[in-house]
Amino acid sequence: MTLRLPSASEYEDQVLFSADQIADRMADMGQEISLAYPDGLLIIANQRASLIFLADLVRQIQVPVDYDFVDLGRVTVDKETPVLFVRQTGRIDIKDRDVLLLTDIVRSGFTMHFLMKELITREPKSLEVCTLLHNPDQQLLPIPIKFSGFRTNEKSCCGYGMAYEGQGRRFPDIVTLVADAEEDEEDEA
Amino acid sequence: MGNHPNAINIHVTAPTELREERLLAEKGAGFKSVSQKMQQADRLFRRYASILFNEEAQDPFLYHLTINTGKISTDAAVNMIAEAYRDHLAREILVDTMADNERLRFLREETTKMKNSSEISFAKVLDMYHIKWVYEPKTFPLEWNADGTIKKAFSPDFFLPEYNLYLELTVMNPKYSSEKKQKVRMIQELYPGTKVSLVSRKDFLHALRSLERASQAALVSTAVDEEQEWHDDMIRTSDDPLKMRGWEA
Numbered sequence: 470m471t472l473r474l475p476s477a478s479e480y481e482d483q484v485l486f487s488a489d490q491i492a493d494r495m496a497d498m499g500q501e502i503s504l505a506y507p508d509g510l511l512i513i514a515n516q517r518a519s520l521i522f523l524a525d526l527v528r529q530i531q532v533p534v535d536y537d538f539v540d541l542g543r544v545t546v547d548k549e550t551p552v553l554f555v556r557q558t559g560r561i562d563i564k565d566r567d568v569l570l571l572t573d574i575v576r577s578g579f580t581m582h583f584l585m586k587e588l589i590t591r592e593p594k595s596l597e598v599c600t601l602l603h604n605p606d607q608q609l610l611p612i613p614i615k616f617s618g619f620r621t622n623e624k625s626c627c628g629y630g631m632a633y634e635g636q637g638r639r640f641p642d643i644v645t646l647v648a649d650a651e652e653d654e655e656d657e658a
Numbered sequence: 659m660g661n662h663p664n665a666i667n668i669h670v671t672a673p674t675e676l677r678e679e680r681l682l683a684e685k686g687a688g689f690k691s692v693s694q695k696m697q698q699a700d701r702l703f704r705r706y707a708s709i710l711f712n713e714e715a716q717d718p719f720l721y722h723l724t725i726n727t728g729k730i731s732t733d734a735a736v737n738m739i740a741e742a743y744r745d746h747l748a749r750e751i752l753v754d755t756m757a758d759n760e761r762l763r764f765l766r767e768e769t770t771k772m773k774n775s776s777e778i779s780f781a782k783v784l785d786m787y788h789i790k791w792v793y794e795p796k797t798f799p800l801e802w803n804a805d806g807t808i809k810k811a812f813s814p815d816f817f818l819p820e821y822n823l824y825l826e827l828t829v830m831n832p833k834y835s836s837e838k839k840q841k842v843r844m845i846q847e848l849y850p851g852t853k854v855s856l857v858s859r860k861d862f863l864h865a866l867r868s869l870e871r872a873s874q875a876a877l878v879s880t881a882v883d884e885e886q887e888w889h890d891d892m893i894r895t896s897d898d899p900l901k902m903r904g905w906e907a
Contacts, residue, residue, distance in 0.1 A: 580787070582788070609825065609857060611821055
């Protein structure tokens, strides 16, 4: 089975969450976050996939909010042992701040584990997770999710800032990828 | 801060006479008073190091850098500290990498005899994300014979101590997958409070892809990759879904 972006004729059927649904949910999430952080907060957004989510969400938050980005850097000495490290672009000091770690999707929780472990050493006052998409059935590590946009399924998706092989970020809706069945051996022969 | 991973430790010193001169110029107090205060501060610092860390404050091995400002200008000292910090960041990555190498070597060759390559790959994924794990640390008896001997048992693949959670890979034959699901149910019935999660084939492959991506990535290539990805995103195809919906107007 191979995955690909939907074609023009397939697009409508593949919409998982429409732009209108997303806009409504952003307004609700903005209120939820404003109520939870009356004194304001600092959002740390994980990688490029959460850029549009961040941009829409911060405009719905009614308390003081600042934001910064983190990215996972990778180095390899040999091909077997990659090492991750956190790159924080703006270098805003998170010490004693209420920090909300923003991400596009939480599946296994491995990335959140790594980022939280790193950010907690910088001594924030509080550190919580906010995700656009969340699939609790796939989550392996019991990391608490404070704010979640939509509950999703196991299907891979793109759009609204999320890409599949570099494509699809600009779709205004969140769409599921199309799965093409591999040709069987008889067909290939 | 001695062992904090992001800290570098600098010992700045100078000959006593010079320090006294500087303090006199800065504070403008009498020489005797300055000298006494300096000696008192030095004593306190030695006690602080001795009581809190059981270390000699003067031990050069406690510091990344010791700078004698009697022989080095302030500007040069600042530049040296900045350079030491940059070097420390670079070394931190290399040291981590070496530690990971050692851990994996230990894992494969010494204590941990894993049953298959999937488990080794998954251990590498956990290592990559700095998730602590132990391989098959416990066997849970599930059924017993009449004579009390164990008839059926289950040893989940990984234990994650930070989450008090066992993980079992179900990446092989689907037949074994349903068998494992049943065993997990039995563990939860017989050993209440024990948390066991099954890692599905899809989750396993997803984790493996992240490992592959990280293995292939390198610091120097990141900027190039991002630029290429941005460029690729800009490419319009004739079968563009957005054109059909009229967003491109």
